[in-house]
Amino acid sequence: AQSVTQPDIHITVSEGASLELRCNYSYGATPYLFWYVQSPGQGLQLLLKYFSGDTLVQGIKGFEAEFKRSQSSFNLRKPSVHWSDAAEYFCAVVPTGRRALTFGSGTRLQVQP
Amino acid sequence: DAGVIQSPRHEVTEMGQEVTLRCKPISGHNSLFWYRQTMMRGLELLIYFNNNVPIDDSGMPEDRFSAKMPNASFSTLKIQPSEPRDSAVYFCASTQGTSGVQETQYFGPGTRLLVL
Numbered sequence: 001a002q003s004v005t006q007p008d009i010h011i012t013v014s015e016g017a018s019l020e021l022r023c024n025y026s027y028g029a030t031p032y033l034f035w036y037v038q039s040p041g042q043g044l045q046l047l048l049k050y051f052s053g054d055t056l057v058q059g060i061k062g063f064e065a066e067f068k069r070s071q072s073s074f075n076l077r078k079p080s081v082h083w084s085d086a087a088e089y090f091c092a093v094v095p096t097g098r099r100a101l102t103f104g105s106g107t108r109l110q111v112q113p
Numbered sequence: 114d115a116g117v118i119q120s121p122r123h124e125v126t127e128m129g130q131e132v133t134l135r136c137k138p139i140s141g142h143n144s145l146f147w148y149r150q151t152m153m154r155g156l157e158l159l160i161y162f163n164n165n166v167p168i169d170d171s172g173m174p175e176d177r178f179s180a181k182m183p184n185a186s187f188s189t190l191k192i193q194p195s196e197p198r199d200s201a202v203y204f205c206a207s208t209q210g211t212s213g214v215q216e217t218q219y220f221g222p223g224t225r226l227l228v229l
Contacts (some may be wrong), residue, residue, distance in 0.1 A: 029208060042223075043220035045221075099213075101146075
């Protein structure tokens, strides 16, 4: 079954530093990939999504992600992190033949002042 | 738009009691999803409706769980009888349901359920 793996459970960065959150997918063809963010006590908000075309995807809040087929990765990046970016980030895929999302285990981001 | 509305936001109940979670999708959305979030299993799909019809209920854990969507603007997830292992955050999400898998799913704030 198609799935995504987020190898980092917890990441801490300093405010203003760059950020990269890792996501690896297991799937033969080009998958439908998503990044969601969950702030404490809140629901999930879509940051960006990739289906085809340009492998560099721009999202909201200054985030971007790059699809790399050779590495089976879809890493999320931000050049300069703000304290308000502290949250949990989920990579997700929609498996073939389904409509629902399959989520990774999440990466909790902590931002130091 | 008010977004996806879930009620209650918090629920504390005792083992064996019936629990009903409610969801109102975004107006005009035709697809509705119920997800559950736990520490052990993360975020996982319970059931998905399209045009009020259950399409994929492969994630419904057992017969104690049931979900209904009597109309386009309301869905319920019922647990009867509830057990401590059902403690989790339950999310409802909706999409327009017209453009396939690339549609954005809009999530509600979740219901935090604690079964004692």
